[in-house]
Amino acid sequence: MGHSHAPKKKGFLMDYLTTVDHKKIGILYFVAGGIFFLMGGLEALLMRIQLIVPNNTFLNGATFNEMMTMHGTTMIFLAAMPIIFALMNAIVPLQIGARDVAFPFVNSLGFWLFFFGGVLVNCGWFLGGSPDAGWTSYPPLSTSFSGFGIDFYALGLQIAGLGTLIGGINFLATIINMRAPGMTFMRMPMFTWASFVTSALILFAFPAITVGLVLLSFDRLFSANFFNVANGGNEVIYQHLFWIFGHPEVYILILPVFGIISEVISTFSKKRLFGYSSMVFATVLIGFLGFMVWAHHMFTVGMGPVANALFGIATMLIAIPTGIKIFNWLFTMWGGQIRFTTANLWAVGFIPTFVIGGMTGVMLAAPAADYQYHDTYFVVAHFHYVIVGGMVFGLFAGLYYWWPKMFGRMLNEALGKWNFWFFFIGFHLTFFPQHFLGLMGMQRRIFTFLPNQGLDFGNMISTIGAFGMTIGTIIFLINIAVTNSKPKKAPADPWDGRTLEWAIPSPPPEYNFKQTPQVRGYDALWVEKMAGNKGMTPAEPLGHIHMPSGSILPFIMSVGLFIAAFGLMYEKVSVAIIGALITLLCMLLRSLIDDPGYHVDPTEDKGVEA
Amino acid sequence: MSANHALHTELPAEPEKATLEGRNKILGFWLFLGGECVLFGSLFATFIALRDKANGGPTGVELFSLPLVALATILLLTSSLTSVMSILAMHKKNVSQMVVWLVITALLGLGFLGLEIYEFTEYVHEGHSLTSSAFGSAFYTLVGFHGAHVAFGLLWLFALLATTGKKGLTVVTAPKYFVFSLYWHFVDLVWVFIFTVVYLMGKVGI
């Protein structure tokens, strides 16, 4: 088994198409997720334009339903989750002192599956109709009462979901098996803990939607009867399966962000996180409880008062560990020295906004009250408060915080503040009135509303707010462009950080750590700083580092499934088989051809001190 | 014989766990099986909800032939046992014995699949299909997914056997056999549940 010394230099495109390096895969996730975020944002803006006045004719019912469906589907599956994965990929291995994730090849496969799944979902725009039955796609509307577009949804999400699932397995194995010496579980940074619990949620939640989408596809493609009442089917089964996935999904979205907030607040208050073990416990408890509450999305389905009451109480319980977190963040800042960098502005803006979202969540948890709130703009307001005001704010915080580590440049702080304030104010203007619109009788998913029903003013304010968010987003894009034109000279540790990622250059060399560090406590780097050391003490001697080779197979495997999906949709069995065979063949090649990898000599690079 | 002798001195006691990559693969696969539990759990829940909805067509009581299913069960359960034997042989560094046990596993698996295909074609002739009723859809999806897992496992096993001659047993290849046998045990375990919930309970009309 020969080892090559270094691979030949690849062009930029081939490098990114074949990379198995978690840092580059993180950037791929960010770019793809970012593009989908802009698409989802455009879809939202178009909806809000349609809803600026009653009886508007900007979008008709059919097109609005497509926008509404694609906005939700894109934002949750193709924007939010990928950007979360971007940060997890870029940062978690660094935070635990590892050189990469447990399965670099599978990591790349996860990205390309997401990418092609996302492209497939969006093919409807130019292939005869996008999915239009909501991001939840309930049957029988989505089975016997909808057109072609739903297939893009079901098959696209199936492929993308596979990518997410294997990503979850990857991070679980990485965090369990590859922590640097001395990093016990209770010395891991909060972002890593959050990623760990999130990955467990992914592992156990995604198979449920896999089955839900299979049943949906079987009804649509093969005339199965799961949701066909005439032949004995029951459409409520889909709702159960969907929400058994769907509820943990929203905790998948928010838990990593809780981790980011812990890191950012701690760093910019110059204090260790208050109540670390409570925070870990609360994270695990939220993850666990998240699986017990799914039917609160189904209070009006007719499950009966016993089921409704039980799920209602279980839902309210989640407020306890969430409240614990909020107070621990506040007391982390207490007694600190708070610097209002843009990253911290986002984290600080997160707190009241997410609390409001949590408040309306507890209100929604009461089934009898939910009979009024359900499927109205009150729910739309609630989930945007927690997803945008919670998750997106937190992602912005994480991006500003970790941008130097990922890209070697610092995002412009002045532009960052403009970005924050436009987005923050625009956000509240958009979604705060929607609480009232829902209570005043405006249902969800309506392409227009009638005049003289008290709904005009709230809708207009909401649309104005959406423009504010748009401007804020554009400013962020400008910030990226401006930053990118500057040279790559961000310091290794621009924020006086506390965790291992700040011990290595920005961006890190391909092997991350010249020598795996020895961890002596929580906030591993801070411990060394307080002991007067310049950096980490190594846990191993300097030596050649073994790196995995890149591979084009993940890209091809994803293309194979993409092709197979088209075969299924257009009822061309041969195409479906060819696509599946491409994927299987690649799997076989991967199994048969061992990757010897290559070695890197770190003394040639400018590594970390000592 | 000298190859085996060399293996005896070179390979550690549990070769599949001797490298970080091997340990990662085994852990990763256990995690994957956890997800598969939820997958099959969802399929079981769907089946249980729809098992009485035969839409006027034949029901489980009428359709299922326990002797046939019992034979298939014996084949699959035995194949799980033979895969255990293959790992024991692997731990004893006896590659040729490991291969023999794996080949028997493959043959038993093929027998199981053959019986299942025969069973499904009979049912379709009797009017029980994916499209005939909700019970039909749930039955074929649950049992069919399991069958697909068996089929995939067999393809995997053939590929493994095909490379054993060339690559032999090393700390790099040992995890592959171990992970395969984990998968095969899982598939067998799922079958135990299918046999009980679908066939036994279905035959007595629960």
Add this chain to the structure above:
Amino acid sequence: MSNRRWQHVWRLLPLLVVLTLLLTGCGDPYLSALTPSGPVADQQLSLMKISIGVMVFVFVVVMIIFTYVLVRYRKRPGQEGIPKQVEGSHTLEIIWTTIPIILLIVIAIPTVSTTFALAKDHWDDPDAIKVKVTGHQFWWEFEYPDLGVTTAQDLHIPVGKKIALQVSSKDVIHSFWVPALAGKIDANPGNANTMWLQADKAGVFKGKCAELCGYSHALMDFKVIAEDQASFDKWIAGMKAAETAKPTASTQLGQQVYEANCLACHAIGGQGGKVGPNLTDFGDRQTIAGYLDHNADELKRWISNPDEVKTGAKVKMPAFGDKLKPEEMDALVDYLMGLKINQ
């Protein structure tokens, strides 16, 4: 201006929005859940008030600490050194775990009791009026099984009486919602859900479909007409009279056109099909097709091309604009507008 002051200024903005909204009232009194006109919506609003009260208290506590911390502990220029690193506080953890648990119990008790109270099935109450509600793409069918009356779009009920509903659907999932009177319940194909409501004052309450059901989900409005007992009885009697009336000889052109083109799907009185809404009292209805103004022009536009006005139904009403001569269309419109019960 320092960051702290900016934050205070901008945080006022949503408050301003709220104030302005409050100035515009709590919405349409016949539509808003904030202005209940019946015991079910009343109980629901009370529960909302309890939960929002507790939650606002929590928010205020959080915001007080939040504002204090940001103001007091922001880094001042020239400030150096490292603050004291605090691991945590057991006492505080216990406090902010126990108090929220207590607050949740305060919310949970009325929640559970209201949930069970509203789940009571009044279908077999001797005093209750039974109505079977069936959702269709994109209209609502109402049948009074005890009273032998079927109608659509406008649900007449007497004030002060319990209305026991069994709600179902003929096609996709819909959801029956009259916010000013009660919460919603899903209309599922294949089974019937029960709920009850009651109006304590007379009026025309607005109903909405609250589950995405296709392109025209937004246009599937209906009305609940709450009237005094006498008026309700008169309406029922009128509907039943139409049901049992023998069909007159088709003297009017309009009635002829109706019988030739519409009767197969739309019943009037005891005659006709059930594919489309029952049109017995069409002349008295609040709207056309659930949301259009009730006048001859809109009716003509509707009948001429229904799928254009309300697109996306799987079972479509055909377009009659080209099938009928202009005088036939006018006669039909006149006939329909004249179908009044209480004349």
